[in-house]
Amino acid sequence: GGDPMSSSNTQTAASSDSIIVGSADFPESQLIAKIYAEALKSKGVQVTEKPSIGSREVTIPALKDGSIDLMPEYGGALLQYLDSATKAVSSDDVAKELATKIPSGLTMLTASEAEDKDVLAVKKETADQHNLKSISDLQPVAKELVLGGPPEWKTRLNGVAGLKSVYGLEFKEFSALDAGGPLTLNALLSGQVQVADIFSTDPALAANNLVALEDDKNLFLSENIVPVINEKKSTATVKEVLNKVSAALTTEDLIEMNGRVAKFEDIGEIAKDWLKSKNLA
Amino acid sequence: MIKFENVTKAYPDGTVAVDGLYLEAPTGKLTILVGPSGCGKTTSLRMINRLIEPTSGTIYLDDQPTSGMDAALLRRRIGYVIQHAGLFPHRTIVDNVATMPVLLGESRQKARMTALELMERVGLPANFAKRYPWQLSGGQQQRVGVARALASDPAFMLMDEPFSAVDPVVRAQLQDEFLRLQREIGKTIIMVTHDIDEALKLGDQVAVMRVGGKLAQMATPSELLTSPADAFVADFVGRDRGYRSLGFTNVAGTVAVSEEAVVQLGASAAEAQARASGAWVLVVDGGRKPLGWAQPELIGGELKREHLNLSGTSATSTGTMRQLLDAALSSPSRRGVVVNDSGELIGTVTASDIVKAIEAEPHLETAR
Amino acid sequence: MIKFENVTKAYPDGTVAVDGLYLEAPTGKLTILVGPSGCGKTTSLRMINRLIEPTSGTIYLDDQPTSGMDAALLRRRIGYVIQHAGLFPHRTIVDNVATMPVLLGESRQKARMTALELMERVGLPANFAKRYPWQLSGGQQQRVGVARALASDPAFMLMDEPFSAVDPVVRAQLQDEFLRLQREIGKTIIMVTHDIDEALKLGDQVAVMRVGGKLAQMATPSELLTSPADAFVADFVGRDRGYRSLGFTNVAGTVAVSEEAVVQLGASAAEAQARASGAWVLVVDGGRKPLGWAQPELIGGELKREHLNLSGTSATSTGTMRQLLDAALSSPSRRGVVVNDSGELIGTVTASDIVKAIEAEPHLETAR
Amino acid sequence: MNYLFDPAHWTGADGIPNLIGEHLVYSLIALAIAAVIAVPLGIYIGVTGKGVFMIAGLANALRALPSVGLLILLVLLISPAFPSKMGYILPSLIVLVLLAVPPILTNTYAGIRAVDAAAVDAAKGMGFRTMKILTDVQLPCSLPLMLSGVRSALLQIISTATIAAYISLGGLGRLLIDGKAQNDYSQMVAGAVLVALLALFFDQLLAFITRRVVSPGLTRLTVKSAAAADTVKIPATV
Amino acid sequence: MNIEWLSRQFDNIVFLLGWHVLLAVTPLVLGLLIALPLGWWAHRSRRIYPLLVGIAGLLYTVPSLALFVLLPLVLGTKILDPLNIVGALTIYTVALLVRVVADALDSVPEDTVQAAKAMGYRAYQSLLKVELPVGVPVISAGLRVAAVSNVSLVSVAALLGIPQLGSLFTQGFQLRFFTPIIAGIILCVVLAMILDGLIILLNRWLTPWTPKVVAS
Numbered sequence A: 001g002g003d004p005m006s007s008s009n010t011q012t013a014a015s016s017d018s019i020i021v022g023s024a025d026f027p028e029s030q031l032i033a034k035i036y037a038e039a040l041k042s043k044g045v046q047v048t049e050k051p052s053i054g055s056r057e058v059t060i061p062a063l064k065d066g067s068i069d070l071m072p073e074y075g076g077a078l079l080q081y082l083d084s085a086t087k088a089v090s091s092d093d094v095a096k097e098l099a100t101k102i103p104s105g106l107t108m109l110t111a112s113e114a115e116d117k118d119v120l121a122v123k124k125e126t127a128d129q130h131n132l133k134s135i136s137d138l139q140p141v142a143k144e145l146v147l148g149g150p151p152e153w154k155t156r157l158n159g160v161a162g163l164k165s166v167y168g169l170e171f172k173e174f175s176a177l178d179a180g181g182p183l184t185l186n187a188l189l190s191g192q193v194q195v196a197d198i199f200s201t202d203p204a205l206a207a208n209n210l211v212a213l214e215d216d217k218n219l220f221l222s223e224n225i226v227p228v229i230n231e232k233k234s235t236a237t238v239k240e241v242l243n244k245v246s247a248a249l250t251t252e253d254l255i256e257m258n259g260r261v262a263k264f265e266d267i268g269e270i271a272k273d274w275l276k277s278k279n280l281a
Numbered sequence B, C: 001m002i003k004f005e006n007v008t009k010a011y012p013d014g015t016v017a018v019d020g021l022y023l024e025a026p027t028g029k030l031t032i033l034v035g036p037s038g039c040g041k042t043t044s045l046r047m048i049n050r051l052i053e054p055t056s057g058t059i060y061l062d063d064q065p066t067s068g069m070d071a072a073l074l075r076r077r078i079g080y081v082i083q084h085a086g087l088f089p090h091r092t093i094v095d096n097v098a099t100m101p102v103l104l105g106e107s108r109q110k111a112r113m114t115a116l117e118l119m120e121r122v123g124l125p126a127n128f129a130k131r132y133p134w135q136l137s138g139g140q141q142q143r144v145g146v147a148r149a150l151a152s153d154p155a156f157m158l159m160d161e162p163f164s165a166v167d168p169v170v171r172a173q174l175q176d177e178f179l180r181l182q183r184e185i186g187k188t189i190i191m192v193t194h195d196i197d198e199a200l201k202l203g204d205q206v207a208v209m210r211v212g213g214k215l216a217q218m219a220t221p222s223e224l225l226t227s228p229a230d231a232f233v234a235d236f237v238g239r240d241r242g243y244r245s246l247g248f249t250n251v252a253g254t255v256a257v258s259e260e261a262v263v264q265l266g267a268s269a270a271e272a273q274a275r276a277s278g279a280w281v282l283v284v285d286g287g288r289k290p291l292g293w294a295q296p297e298l299i300g301g302e303l304k305r306e307h308l309n310l311s312g313t314s315a316t317s318t319g320t321m322r323q324l325l326d327a328a329l330s331s332p333s334r335r336g337v338v339v340n341d342s343g344e345l346i347g348t349v350t351a352s353d354i355v356k357a358i359e360a361e362p363h364l365e366t367a368r
Numbered sequence D: 001m002n003y004l005f006d007p008a009h010w011t012g013a014d015g016i017p018n019l020i021g022e023h024l025v026y027s028l029i030a031l032a033i034a035a036v037i038a039v040p041l042g043i044y045i046g047v048t049g050k051g052v053f054m055i056a057g058l059a060n061a062l063r064a065l066p067s068v069g070l071l072i073l074l075v076l077l078i079s080p081a082f083p084s085k086m087g088y089i090l091p092s093l094i095v096l097v098l099l100a101v102p103p104i105l106t107n108t109y110a111g112i113r114a115v116d117a118a119a120v121d122a123a124k125g126m127g128f129r130t131m132k133i134l135t136d137v138q139l140p141c142s143l144p145l146m147l148s149g150v151r152s153a154l155l156q157i158i159s160t161a162t163i164a165a166y167i168s169l170g171g172l173g174r175l176l177i178d179g180k181a182q183n184d185y186s187q188m189v190a191g192a193v194l195v196a197l198l199a200l201f202f203d204q205l206l207a208f209i210t211r212r213v214v215s216p217g218l219t220r221l222t223v224k225s226a227a228a229a230d231t232v233k234i235p236a237t238v
Numbered sequence E: 001m002n003i004e005w006l007s008r009q010f011d012n013i014v015f016l017l018g019w020h021v022l023l024a025v026t027p028l029v030l031g032l033l034i035a036l037p038l039g040w041w042a043h044r045s046r047r048i049y050p051l052l053v054g055i056a057g058l059l060y061t062v063p064s065l066a067l068f069v070l071l072p073l074v075l076g077t078k079i080l081d082p083l084n085i086v087g088a089l090t091i092y093t094v095a096l097l098v099r100v101v102a103d104a105l106d107s108v109p110e111d112t113v114q115a116a117k118a119m120g121y122r123a124y125q126s127l128l129k130v131e132l133p134v135g136v137p138v139i140s141a142g143l144r145v146a147a148v149s150n151v152s153l154v155s156v157a158a159l160l161g162i163p164q165l166g167s168l169f170t171q172g173f174q175l176r177f178f179t180p181i182i183a184g185i186i187l188c189v190v191l192a193m194i195l196d197g198l199i200i201l202l203n204r205w206l207t208p209w210t211p212k213v214v215a216s
């Protein structure tokens, strides 16, 4: 018995000559996974893809039990998943702490400089009206504003709790939406919420003229993109390929590629184009 | 009076269920529609209260054509009893019976009072009032159906095989009750059945229909037996029509009744022997009610119940020739027992005497 | 032979359905269980093939107690026909009939051949073979039920109100067919009914049961009519028992038949008048088959069909007294028409002559 | 289970009583709308016999609609037009209503059809007018089946109303969605149990109401005909 | 509708459809196989009937997502294992069909059962050769409902990342892209209707003996 979401079902390793690349159930994760897969394939590694398998509650057990072998992850979020009480914020701290918290059998490769972190966004009008540039600026007006974010923010330090303890912000209400997804964006644009958690690489930020407030007190963890892999599959070739990808990937690349995804372009094409442009395939 | 004038009904699929029907059901009389399955009996009946509209022809209710009337109002003037009673399953028995009065605007309480009376009249105990239809047997439901149709005291009644859902014994019982009731209330009734016995037993007049919706014959029951219009009617009326027609001839003094010596239970063999005429002696009780026949020669000691032969039926002096003949034929002594209306012995008759009386009477030939 | 020895059945709720029953159904004979509703007929029947287990007592099949047998094997030796036929809705008619042979291990093809023969035997056209039960009328389904029970050629048959689901006309027809069949096959049959007419018509012997599950009387039909054991049986047998019992007496030369002068259709009024005896003359067709009676005085011109009175029934010289008497009673001339088996006129008899013959015959008294 | 016994979870906007309240509001509104649509339509089809083919096909097609897909589609279509929670409430209600219509519709229709034809005939023969036959005979007699349709509709609504949480609305679904997001398994179990209890409660409540309003003359029939009619329930879709 | 996207994704959609069929049909077959003996049991015993039907009713009220998550606990499966979905849907199917099978067996006319018994059929012969075949129309009516609702339920598994048509919904949602959502809904409905039709055909084939009446 126990809790299946934190289960540590020991798992027979998948066949070692093939690597299963998984991704979470949102486009960016699928895109990066695709990049990993294409890059590996071009170096002759046998790859099976299992895209869009859900949130971390599903993907981490899946990694552990061998349902998948490789996943693109976000450093901060992963750390918080593994240790909800963490105090690490900066890229280095996150990386260091992650290395100790990562479940046995799994390992992280080098993190990319590219990052996709939570930002608090407001509409241009709201920013102008209250003269908002950073999160601290919200202090006088927070009581009139509704905050929107993913359901887990209710209890998380890097959510409602942190905004209160670090910034001293108490919003009028918190509305549980989704993780920077369409609900959140819709809610922000239609005015149901005035402040929302959006991801920094979301092209919608620019497209909708939203203002991302600066995290001046470093509440939100850095979210560098990092491949998490089953130790047994982490061969030299695989490591080399993925490290090269991580090295080449930038935040701007992500924003640009996310823009193409939003125009319903094929993720495979986008991934191949990027690899070609970086001479990785 | 209900009158059909050249009424025809053709269903949309082309079936002609009723074909040029002329029929008159006189006021206060019970008219029976009888005929083989599918001959259009139900169709004819339902055209009267316009549950089915005739294709052509006119039906009159007391000389007024029904076609011009408001159908719902017309129906409220006519009691309608259908085969499986068609009770409202969600209402108690008393409320089922009270339906029409309430519909006609009477207060619920008053309607229930009437309903209770009517229930008694059709032989339903008062403690059934609060029951629901499913708690009643088929025969009891039929009675409720009749009571419900009577509740608004309509001048006309239509009854579609009202007694068909019950077994023969209960059926006979219902028929008897119904006859009694109709003698009291004298409604203008048209009843459908496909049972010729029922028709002959109940009808003041009987309309025999043939398949195709045509009238084969309209006559009184005894006419039907003695002068069937054609082979179809003769066949439909059945094999025993000679015997049955005796059921329509009253005894009423036509046959001389002879005195019969009797003994009582407990009499000695010798006494019985002395009273016997032939091999048999009639045994009666203290009130001169016949108990059965006994053979004195078989009595050892005194006359006991087990010596009685019970095969003989008895006839009343006011009854029919049919009963009388049967009494004679069924009697082991060949002498039929005749009693008065209170069941006391009058005397006996022989089959020969009865037949002589029958033969003396002219055959009833109707002018056609 | 099927034998009940002191058999009692009490249901778990305490109802005693059958109480100390002794009964013997002789081999090759048709024994009928009759009695009012709820008297335990069905219960008795179903104890034989152990669909119900007796509470106490023993039932023997050819002198072997059934209690020790394997129930399924026992049942395969006994044909069973129930009220609503109980056909398998998912099998064609021929497969329904073939059920038992197939169950007993015969090849399907051979079983179907047998089934087709049996279908013919019970009067079902061969083109019904491929139909399903719902495509048959109630009466036809009954026949299939009988055919199915016969298919394994069982020595014993149990029939529970096998003809009750159909209307009187079809019912009489099924009964006739069944009688003919039983004459051919001579099975040991116990049949249940609550219709005394059916019991008297079909049974070699009749067991009358009373409510409470006790046997009231066991006798042949004519014994039942002439010597009912008690008032309950007399009542149950009904009012017409004198007349009915005539149905068990054959004419067979007991009554002298007089010659009757006849005319044919088209005869002149004068000719008819000349031949008439009394007011009526008998009209026959070219083959001397009686058509009806006519009154010469009413014929204007020549004798036509419309002059015929059809009320008279006719009796065959080999038939029963009942037919003969009815022929006389129903005839407008009071002379009953007697024909031979091919329907040709032999002559006429009067009711008086018939009654004389009846009275001359001693009453059948059975020793008890 | 621990989740249920923590008093902190029983107060506030996100407290269990509040969630149950929201859950009920969505459920009952959806049920009311569905009834308003399905009952008259079912009566019409039952009485006239028109559109029987349509009803069979439609009911099945509605059943086949994946509620998650439909909800997402409707949210994307509708929510931009409403600057308030309405943008989410409306799609949820539509999905719940679509879910509840088939059982009520088919049962109403079947209930009317199942009314003893002889009783209707007798009513007509007694001079009842069409409307009176409907109100005095057909409706009361079809009530047991109709209510059993309502009952299974409500069950489905209650267990499916959890999806409202998926698109940010309240109700007990919050416990499922939040529990999943917060990696709090006991919260999810608590949600599942509460939904089941709520459904059970309403099932019993409706059974009780049925016993009260249905004529005892019909109850014996109900046992069999309710089983025979198409009242099979469909599990919730989240 | 973005036709170009659809044609690009054709292989993927076919793949999802395949999984969807597998995930919907397997529980249907398993559920039926399990429900048959259980239903027979409920039919035989008036005490078991309310118990089994009651448990079945209770199972419906458990949201399917919760059941999907709960099952690995019971089955010891991996969280991503399609077996969880198959298991959960099998439970729903069984819950639905137990009552249907019991009612189907109840619907066999008493006369028919008695006739079989009286002809010397043993209990198992009567069940296999008479009662079940005669109960087919009722069973298949229940099976139709189960099939249709299974198709709809499978799509919920998208929230767990098990590939099937439901994946098109989450995908479309993330991208605010109608094409996959509409395509997914249409395919679900069409699939349900096809399964429904197949069961109707199967029923017809198994029951040539029923009067042809309007199905409802």
Ligand SMILES: Nc1ncnc2c1ncn2[C@@H]1O[C@H](COP(=O)(O)OP(=O)(O)OP(=O)(O)O)[C@@H](O)[C@H]1O
Pocket: B011, B012, B013, B015, B016, B017, B035, B036, B037, B038, B039, B040, B041, B042, B043, B044, B194
């Ligand atoms: N609605 C209808 N459409 C077409 N034909 C019909 C309809 N109703 C009755 N019929 C046909 O009309 C004929 C007469 O039917 P009706 O019901 O009046 O017969 P019936 O004498 O009452 O028979 P039964 O004794 O069987 O009740 C039958 O052939 C029947 O099949």
Ligand SMILES: Nc1ncnc2c1ncn2[C@@H]1O[C@H](COP(=O)(O)OP(=O)(O)OP(=O)(O)O)[C@@H](O)[C@H]1O
Pocket: C011, C012, C013, C015, C016, C017, C035, C036, C037, C038, C039, C040, C041, C042, C043, C044, C194
């Ligand atoms: N399973 C049972 N449990 C309790 N009582 C029963 C059961 N079956 C029959 N009875 C009762 O036993 C008595 C005899 O029933 P049975 O069916 O043998 O009567 P029957 O003579 O066949 O009647 P009918 O002519 O109505 O068919 C009745 O009083 C009946 O109510």
Ligand SMILES: [Mg+2]
Pocket: B041, B042, B043
């Ligand atoms: Mg009729």
Ligand SMILES: [Mg+2]
Pocket: C041, C042, C043
């Ligand atoms: Mg019986």
